[in-house]
Amino acid sequence: MTELITAEMVELDLPPGDKDTTTARLVDRLVAAGRVTDREAFLADVRAREAVMPTGIEGGIGIPHARSAAVTAPTVAFGRSADGIDYGAADGPATLVFLIAAPDGGDADHLKVLAALSRRLIHESFREALHQAEDPDQVVALFNREVVVK
Amino acid sequence: MKFVAVTSCPTGIAHTYMAAEALETAAANAGHEIEVETQGAGGFTPLDPAVIAAADAVIFAADVEVRDRERFAGKPTVTTSVKSAIHDAPALIIEAANETTKTPVPAAGAGGGAAGASAGLAAKNYGHSGIAKVRGWLMTGVSYMIPFVAAGGILIAIAFMLSQIAWGETGVVAVTEVPLDELIANFSVVSLQDWAAMLFLIGAAAFGFLVPILSGFIAFGIADRPGIAPGIVGGFLAVEIGSGFLGGIVTGVIAGFAALWISRWKVPSAIRSIMPVVVTPLLATLITGALMIILLGRPLAAVSDGLTEWLNSMSDSSAILLGVILGLMMAFDMGGPVNKVAYSFAAAGLATVGASTDAPQLTIMAAVMAAGMVPPLGLALATTLRKRLFSEAEQENGKAAWLLGASFITEGAIPFAAADPIRVIPSLMAGSAVTGGLVMAFDNTLRAPHGGIWVLPLIGGPLTYLLAIAIGTVVTAGLVITLKGLGRTREDIAVEGEVKDAVTV
Numbered sequence: 001m002t003e004l005i006t007a008e009m010v011e012l013d014l015p016p017g018d019k020d021t022t023t024a025r026l027v028d029r030l031v032a033a034g035r036v037t038d039r040e041a042f043l044a045d046v047r048a049r050e051a052v053m054p055t056g057i058e059g060g061i062g063i064p065h066a067r068s069a070a071v072t073a074p075t076v077a078f079g080r081s082a083d084g085i086d087y088g089a090a091d092g093p094a095t096l097v098f099l100i101a102a103p104d105g106g107d108a109d110h111l112k113v114l115a116a117l118s119r120r121l122i123h124e125s126f127r128e129a130l131h132q133a134e135d136p137d138q139v140v141a142l143f144n145r146e147v148v149v150k
Numbered sequence: 151m152k153f154v155a156v157t158s159c160p161t162g163i164a165h166t167y168m169a170a171e172a173l174e175t176a177a178a179n180a181g182h183e184i185e186v187e188t189q190g191a192g193g194f195t196p197l198d199p200a201v202i203a204a205a206d207a208v209i210f211a212a213d214v215e216v217r218d219r220e221r222f223a224g225k226p227t228v229t230t231s232v233k234s235a236i237h238d239a240p241a242l243i244i245e246a247a248n249e250t251t252k253t254p255v256p257a258a259g260a261g262g263g264a265a266g267a268s269a270g271l272a273a274k275n276y277g278h279s280g281i282a283k284v285r286g287w288l289m290t291g292v293s294y295m296i297p298f299v300a301a302g303g304i305l306i307a308i309a310f311m312l313s314q315i316a317w318g319e320t321g322v323v324a325v326t327e328v329p330l331d332e333l334i335a336n337f338s339v340v341s342l343q344d345w346a347a348m349l350f351l352i353g354a355a356a357f358g359f360l361v362p363i364l365s366g367f368i369a370f371g372i373a374d375r376p377g378i379a380p381g382i383v384g385g386f387l388a389v390e391i392g393s394g395f396l397g398g399i400v401t402g403v404i405a406g407f408a409a410l411w412i413s414r415w416k417v418p419s420a421i422r423s424i425m426p427v428v429v430t431p432l433l434a435t436l437i438t439g440a441l442m443i444i445l446l447g448r449p450l451a452a453v454s455d456g457l458t459e460w461l462n463s464m465s466d467s468s469a470i471l472l473g474v475i476l477g478l479m480m481a482f483d484m485g486g487p488v489n490k491v492a493y494s495f496a497a498a499g500l501a502t503v504g505a506s507t508d509a510p511q512l513t514i515m516a517a518v519m520a521a522g523m524v525p526p527l528g529l530a531l532a533t534t535l536r537k538r539l540f541s542e543a544e545q546e547n548g549k550a551a552w553l554l555g556a557s558f559i560t561e562g563a564i565p566f567a568a569a570d571p572i573r574v575i576p577s578l579m580a581g582s583a584v585t586g587g588l589v590m591a592f593d594n595t596l597r598a599p600h601g602g603i604w605v606l607p608l609i610g611g612p613l614t615y616l617l618a619i620a621i622g623t624v625v626t627a628g629l630v631i632t633l634k635g636l637g638r639t640r641e642d643i644a645v646e647g648e649v650k651d652a653v654t655v
Contacts, residue, residue, distance in 0.1 A: 052160050053213065057168070058237045065164050067191055090237075102163045102191065111163060111191055118167035122175070122236060 002073040010136035014081035022085045026077040026099040038070040054088020062087030062094030067102040075101045153184040155209035159232045162191035169211045169235035176239035207246040211235030290371030292569040295364040300550045302356030307557035309350035310604045316342035322601030361398035362386045372406025380405035380434035387442045394486020408434040457491040469590040477521035477586025481578035484560045497599045512595035521582035526555030526562030528626025539634040558602035573633040581626025588618035
C-alpha cells in the first residue's frame with residue numbers, strides 16, 4: 001500500500017491566501033507526487049464538496065476533501081499557515097490544513113486509513129505536535145506513528 | 151449510561167469519523183459507554199441490535215439521511231449536525247443523558263389527539279433545550295419553505311416589472327387578472343402581456359405552497375416522515391381559513407405531535423406494518439384538519455370581522471395614527487388575518503374613490519403598500535449588515551428579499567419571522583408602523599392596489615414616499631440586529647448552525 005503522506009506533500013509555511021488558492025497549492029503537490037491525475041477535475045470535486053458545507057472546523061482546522069476519479073491512492077497533503085486560511089469555521093481561520101484525497105470507487109479498506117486520519121484530527125495532542133513540527137519529515141513521521149488503522 | 155450514535159456526512163471520509171472519535175472520547179471522559187456507527191463512503195457496519203436495544207439514548211450526528219433509522223425507533227434521541235458533534239461532543243453526551251430522564255410523550259388515553267398533542271408540546275417546552283428544539287422545528291420548516299418564497303417571489307416581481315411595460319401604468323393590476331384557461335387558449339410567444347401573466351401565475355402557484363410546506367416540514371421536524379402529510383394538509387387548511395403563516399406554524403406543531411403520538415401507540419403486530427403508511431397519516435391528518443376547522447375557523451372569522459369594524463371606526467381619527475396602526479397590522483402576520491384586514495381595508499377604499507386624485511383612501515392605500523414593503527427590505531438590510539446573525543439560508547433569502555420587498559411581496563419576510571417570531575415580528579411591526587405614519591404625514595397617494603416600486607408613476611410624492619420606506623427599513627433592520635444580538639443563547643447558535651448545515655447539504 002502507498003504511503004498516506006510523504007515529505008513532498010507537506011508545506012509548513014503556506015503563503016497568505018484564501019481557501020481556493022491554498023487548496024490549489026496543496027492539490028499541485030498531490031499532482032506532482034502522482035497521487036492526482038487530473039488537477040482541474042480534482043479541484044472541481046473539492047470545490048463542489050466545499051460548496052455543500054464549508055469544511056473548516058473549530059480549533060483552526062480546514063479539511064478540504066473529496067472522493068474523486070482523479071485520485072490514485074488515499075492521500076493527505078498537509079499545509080500549515082501562520083496567518084490562517086479561512087475555511088469557514090465559526091471560530092476563525094485554519095492554521096492547519098489537511099487536503100484529503102480519496103479514490104472514487106475501489107474497496108472500503110482503502111478508505112480506512114482516511115477514517116483513521118480523521119479520527120486523529122480531533123485530538124489536541126496531534127494538532128499541537130503538528131504545530132511544533134520543524135520540518136516535513138517530522139510531519140510525515142508523526143502521521144505514520146499516529147494514524148493507525150485498527 | 152449506554153449510548154449508541156450514528157455519524158454521517160456528505161462525503162463520508164472525514165467529518166463522519168471525526169464526529170465518531172469526538173463522541174467516543176467525550177463519552178469515555180464522562181464515564182459512559184458509547185458505540186458509534188460510522189455511515190461513511192466505505193459503507194458501514196450496522197450496530198448489533200442487542201447493543202441498540204440496551205442503549206439508553208441515541209445520538210444522530212448526521213448531515214445526510216441516517217440509513218435504516220427505524221432500527222432506533224422509540225429510543226430517546228438527540229439529533230444534531232455532524233459538525234456540532236465535532237465541536238461540542240461533551241455537551242451532546244450531557245444532552246443525551248438528560249433525554250433519558252425526560253417524560254415521554256403521553257400515550258393513548260390522554261383524552262383525544264388535542265390533549266395528547268398539547269401535553270406533549272408542554273413537556274418538551276421546559277428549559278433551554280426545549281426552546282432550542284422548538285427553534286429547530288421552526289427552522290426545519292423554514293428551510294424547506296425558502297425555495298418556494300424565492301422562486302415564487304422573484305417570478306411575481308418579474309411579472310410586475312414586465313406588466314408595467316406590457317400594459318402601461320396599471321399593468322400590475324391587469325397582470326393579476328388574466329385567467330389561466332384564457333392564457334392557455336390564447337398564449338402567444340410574442341406577447342409580453344402573456345409572458346408576464348404566465349410568470350405571475352407560476353409565481354402565485356409557488357406562493358400557494360408557502361404555508362403548507364412550512365407546516366408540513368415543521369411536522370416533519372417533530373415526527374419525521376409520518377408528519378409530512380398531516381402537516382401539509384393542515385397548512386393548506388390554515389391558508390384556506392385565512393390564518394396565514396402563524397396558523398401554519400400551529401398546524402405544523404399539531405400535525406407533528408399527532409403523528410408522533412399515534413406512531414407510538416402499542417398496536418398488534420398485524421397492524422404495525424400499515425401504521426406508517428395508512429393509520430398514522432390518516433388519523434393525524436384528520437385530527438389536524440378537524441382542529442383547524444372546528445376550533446380555529448370561527449374565532450378567526452370573528453377576529454377578522456372585529457378588526458375590520460374597528461378600522462372603519464378609526465377612519466375619522468388622526469391620519470398619522472391610522473397609518474401607524476395599519477403599519478403594525480401589515481407587518482404582524484404577513485398574509486395572515488390581521489394583515490389581510492388592513493390590506494382589504496385599503497383596497498376596498500381604493501375601489502370607492504373613482505377618478506378622484508386626492509381622496510384620503512389613496513393615502514391609506516399608499517401607507518398600506520409602503521408598510522408591506524418594509525418587512526422584507528428591513529430584513530434584507532439586516533442580513534447585509536450583520537451576516538453572522540443569520541443562517542446561511544436566511545442570508546440567501548435576504549438577497550431575494552430586496553426584490554420581494556421592492557415589489558410589495560411582504561411574504562419575503564415570512565422565513566425570518568417563522569424562524570424567530572419573538573424577535574423578528576416586533577421589529578417588523580415597528581418599522582412598518584413608522585413608515586405607515588410617515589406616508590400619512592407626507593400625504594403620499596397611490597392609485598394601484600399593489601406593485602411596489604414598479605408603480606412609482608402612480609404614486610403621489612414619490613420622493614417622500616421612498617424616504618418613508620427607507621426610514622422604516624432602517625428602523626426594522628436596526629431592531630432586528632439589536633434584538634438578535636441581545637437575546638442570543640448558546641442553543642440558538644447551535645440550532646442555527648445545525649439548520650445551516652442541513653439546508654446546504
